[in-house]
Amino acid sequence: MDMNVRPRRLRKNEPLRRMVRETRMDKSSLIYPMFVREGINVEEEIPSMPGQYRYSIDRFLFALNQVLESGVDKVMLFGIPNKKDEVGSQAYAEDGIVQRALREAKMRFPEAYLITDVCLCEYTSHGHCGLLCGCEVDNDSTLSLLAQTALSHVEAGADMVAPSDMMDGRVGAIRRKLDDSGHWDTPILSYAVKYASAFYGPFREAAGSAPSFGDRKGYQMDYHNRREGIKEALLDASEGADLLMVKPALAYLDVIEEVKRSTLLPVAAYSVSGEYAMVKAASAMRYIDEAKIICEMAAGTYRAGADIYLTYFAKELAGFMEEGRIG
Numbered sequence: 001m002d003m004n005v006r007p008r009r010l011r012k013n014e015p016l017r018r019m020v021r022e023t024r025m026d027k028s029s030l031i032y033p034m035f036v037r038e039g040i041n042v043e044e045e046i047p048s049m050p051g052q053y054r055y056s057i058d059r060f061l062f063a064l065n066q067v068l069e070s071g072v073d074k075v076m077l078f079g080i081p082n083k084k085d086e087v088g089s090q091a092y093a094e095d096g097i098v099q100r101a102l103r104e105a106k107m108r109f110p111e112a113y114l115i116t117d118v119c120l121c122e123y124t125s126h127g128h129c130g131l132l133c134g135c136e137v138d139n140d141s142t143l144s145l146l147a148q149t150a151l152s153h154v155e156a157g158a159d160m161v162a163p164s165d166m167m168d169g170r171v172g173a174i175r176r177k178l179d180d181s182g183h184w185d186t187p188i189l190s191y192a193v194k195y196a197s198a199f200y201g202p203f204r205e206a207a208g209s210a211p212s213f214g215d216r217k218g219y220q221m222d223y224h225n226r227r228e229g230i231k232e233a234l235l236d237a238s239e240g241a242d243l244l245m246v247k248p249a250l251a252y253l254d255v256i257e258e259v260k261r262s263t264l265l266p267v268a269a270y271s272v273s274g275e276y277a278m279v280k281a282a283s284a285m286r287y288i289d290e291a292k293i294i295c296e297m298a299a300g301t302y303r304a305g306a307d308i309y310l311t312y313f314a315k316e317l318a319g320f321m322e323e324g325r326i327g
Contacts, residue, residue: 023299024302025298025299025326026327027321030309030314030318031072031076031310031314032067032072032074032076032310032312032314033075033311034077035055036098038080039056042056043063046205048205049273049276050284052276057097060104061105061108064108064109065108068109068112070315070319071318071319072318075113076117076162077098077115078117079096079097080122081096085124085125086126086131088120089123091120092149092151094152094156098116102157102158114157114158114160116162117162118146118150118174121165126211128211129142129164129166139167142167146165147170147173148177150163150188151183154178154181162188162189164191164194166221171235171241175188189242189244190243190244191270192229192236192246192259193229193232193244193247193252194246194247195220195223196216196217196220197272198274199248199251199272199274199275200272202274202276203272223252229246230262242266244267245308247269248272248274249309250271250275252269256301259305260305266307267305268308269308270310271298271301271312276311276312279294291316298317
């Protein structure tokens with residue numbers, strides 16, 4: 001046949017396919033979420049997230065070393081305190097679980113880049129992400145506690161803070177608090193576009209952070225809305241966010257693409273607990289090839305525009321990149 005243009009020419013073999021690949025990724029863009037809890041010698045598997053654990057600080061340090069050895073040098077820390085109260089005081093306590101984990105990790109592994117989730121939901125007795133006024137979350141009174149939490153993390157050794165609460169104005173409040181305290185060079189990774197999603201179920205079990213009443217639809221976003229996500233992203237950028245996150249990833253690839261197109265900031269995507277749990281469950285039933293699915297999900301997220309990928313499969317992906325299976 002007489003055809004000048006044959007797309008298959010560029011698919012002939014693996015070296016050629018890799019050379020012309022449009023979406024590229026490497027280990028430096030991966031962030032691995034980890035859970036730290038009180039206790040000694042605790043390594044407690046999360047039932048709905050096989051292969052993921054709640055660690056006491058001593059076991060967290062051992063696990064962190066394994067993460068670093070896999071080629072992933074960035075982790076996101078979530079804390080699980082023993083005591084919770086109405087105002088989430090352990091979130092910003094000097095001797096809080098995250099603060100102590102940060103100090104130990106920085107001493108043992110100075111090469112690790114430590115990012116902390118900034119929210120109150122794991123620390124409040126009611127499980128909501130802010131202070132309550134009756135049965136409503138009071139946006140403005142929550143801001144000072146979020147800023148105080150962020151500062152306590154940075155003073156304990158956090159390299160970056162990531163507010164996930166979805167209170168209006170929290171990025172600006174945190175930026176001012178850090179700047180006024182001399183931490184003007186600490187970046188903020190904002191959970192800018194965070195949807196009220198059923199994909200968070202396993203995480204809430206892992207962190208013990210399910211709300212004791214109601215839901216979070218009054219502050220997390222309606223998953224029907226895309227333009228609202230752009231508004232949130234632009235607002236956080238204007239308040240001083242250095243990086244923007246879309247959460248979850250898999251069902252929101254269109255939003256990732258839109259945020260990337262609408263801002264000049266690096267864009268992160270969080271492949272959340274529900275995404276992880278679905279892959280693990282389907283793999284256990286031998287319905288899918290787990291490794292291939294992990295790679296395909298990651299490639300789709302990067303292809304949509306993500307520069308940074310938070311995933312519970314970070315260690316596996318680093319290995320696949322090393323092998324040349326993805327990247």
